[in-house]
Amino acid sequence: MNLDALSRPVADILARVQEGRETTQAEATVLYGAKGADLKAICEVADGLRQKVNGDRVGFVVNRNINFTNICYMGCTFCGFAKRREDEGAEWLSLETIVERAREAQVRGATEVCIQGGIHPKMPGTYYRDIVLAIKAELPDMDIHAFSPFEIWYGAAKLKMSYADFIQDLKECGLGSIPGTAAEILDTEVRKQLTKDKLSTEKWVEIIRAAHQLGVPTTATIMYGHIDGPQHWAAHMALLRDIQKDHQGFTELVPLSFVHSDSPLFLDNPGKVRPGPTVDEVDAMHAVSRIFLHGQIDNIQTSWTKLGPERAQGMLAKGVNDFGGTLMNESISRAAGSEHGQEVTAFEMVQIIRAAGRVPVQRNTRYEVIEEFANHDPARQAPLVARDVHTPLDFMADLPEFLQRSA
Numbered sequence: 001m002n003l004d005a006l007s008r009p010v011a012d013i014l015a016r017v018q019e020g021r022e023t024t025q026a027e028a029t030v031l032y033g034a035k036g037a038d039l040k041a042i043c044e045v046a047d048g049l050r051q052k053v054n055g056d057r058v059g060f061v062v063n064r065n066i067n068f069t070n071i072c073y074m075g076c077t078f079c080g081f082a083k084r085r086e087d088e089g090a091e092w093l094s095l096e097t098i099v100e101r102a103r104e105a106q107v108r109g110a111t112e113v114c115i116q117g118g119i120h121p122k123m124p125g126t127y128y129r130d131i132v133l134a135i136k137a138e139l140p141d142m143d144i145h146a147f148s149p150f151e152i153w154y155g156a157a158k159l160k161m162s163y164a165d166f167i168q169d170l171k172e173c174g175l176g177s178i179p180g181t182a183a184e185i186l187d188t189e190v191r192k193q194l195t196k197d198k199l200s201t202e203k204w205v206e207i208i209r210a211a212h213q214l215g216v217p218t219t220a221t222i223m224y225g226h227i228d229g230p231q232h233w234a235a236h237m238a239l240l241r242d243i244q245k246d247h248q249g250f251t252e253l254v255p256l257s258f259v260h261s262d263s264p265l266f267l268d269n270p271g272k273v274r275p276g277p278t279v280d281e282v283d284a285m286h287a288v289s290r291i292f293l294h295g296q297i298d299n300i301q302t303s304w305t306k307l308g309p310e311r312a313q314g315m316l317a318k319g320v321n322d323f324g325g326t327l328m329n330e331s332i333s334r335a336a337g338s339e340h341g342q343e344v345t346a347f348e349m350v351q352i353i354r355a356a357g358r359v360p361v362q363r364n365t366r367y368e369v370i371e372e373f374a375n376h377d378p379a380r381q382a383p384l385v386a387r388d389v390h391t392p393l394d395f396m397a398d399l400p401e402f403l404q405r406s407a
């Protein structure tokens with residue numbers, strides 16, 4: 001790589017990265033704001049680190065999202081998902097329905113159910129453990145990846161338990177891992193505007209650290225592209241990296257781009273809130289995060305629900321080594337206005353990853369390999385939920401004809 005063609009600060013930082021030095025928060029702020037040739041070089045460096053750490057394999061997990069209630073009164077300003085109890089479309093699934101959805105998922109090959117819901121004012125704190133126990137009683141092998149730190153905070157408060165005791169109880173019931181959602185941007189001023197700081201940065205960190213100390217892994221997320229900027233992203237990543245150095249409990253980072261269309265934050269503040277990240281910002285988020293977290297968090301995941309399969313595929317050249325879950329149902333991004341589908345089947349995952357020149361690998365929640373699809377395909381399945389118009393493979397116009405027929 002010719003560093004002479006780059007701006008001096010970026011060239012110097014990338015030279016230090018190539019010497020194997022850890023990137024500082026101040027350096028990450030510079031890199032997150034890069035454009036043009038600088039950004040292209042950053043993406044190349046990130047891709048090189050990805051190759052070194054993960055090789056050509058790109059993982060995905062066959063899973064199902066189960067959003068067991070969308071009733072929530074927390075009033076996060078970015079959220080298009082929450083409803084009041086009397087609203088049309090408000091729902092709170094029974095344990096029987098949740099188990100039935102998990103069973104359907106297993107029949108379709110899922111190894112994981114990802115379960116999150118709103119903060120329902122009438123829900124007992126014991127409902128979280130009841131969900132885990134009910135699924136495990138029927139499906140003992142299913143990985144349960146469930147309950148955001150917001151829900152842990154709420155359940156623990158309702159039962160007057162410490163976070164550690166609440167998580168330990170869930171673990172004993174069969175909880176395997178926790179989504180590191182509700183992180184948004186771990187900066188007090190930004191959080192005040194996004195979540196009214198109901199779940200503060202300190203509480204989020206305390207809950208995540210408690211989980212990691214108990215041996216319950218979590219993902220790490222960032223929601224970006226609204227009222228935030230490179231300095232917030234760098235501070236957020238520095239905090240995640242510090243936590244990881246202490247516990248090694250994060251399985252992956254998942255950047256989540258802000259979906260603005262039905263979000264009150266955007267609709268109620270005309271001209272003051274960005275409509276999601278720019279193309280450059282999406283590239284920078286994935287690539288710089290790979291560089292900054294190198295040596296600490298090995299897996300950088302792209303979110304096809306936020307970006308769509310085509311742009312998500314593009315992230316595989318920018319430091320990303322994981323395509324996330326097949327999901328089967330996705331309601332949170334869609335409620336906020338995302339146009340992307342509810343499911344990318346395992347067959348489609350494999351075509352998308354392979355078309356990017358990588359080797360698709362089905363993994364479980366813990367990143368253990370279940371099956372590599374170098375030269376064969378998973379069975380084709382009709383999507384669980386009827387699709388609107390497009391299929392995840394529509395963008396791949398140059399696919400062989402047989403694939404286009406199947407899509």
Ligand code: SF4
Pocket residue numbers: 072073074075076079080081082117118119150
């Ligand atoms: S983001 Fe979660 S906690 Fe906040 S309003 Fe929406 S459902 Fe409720």
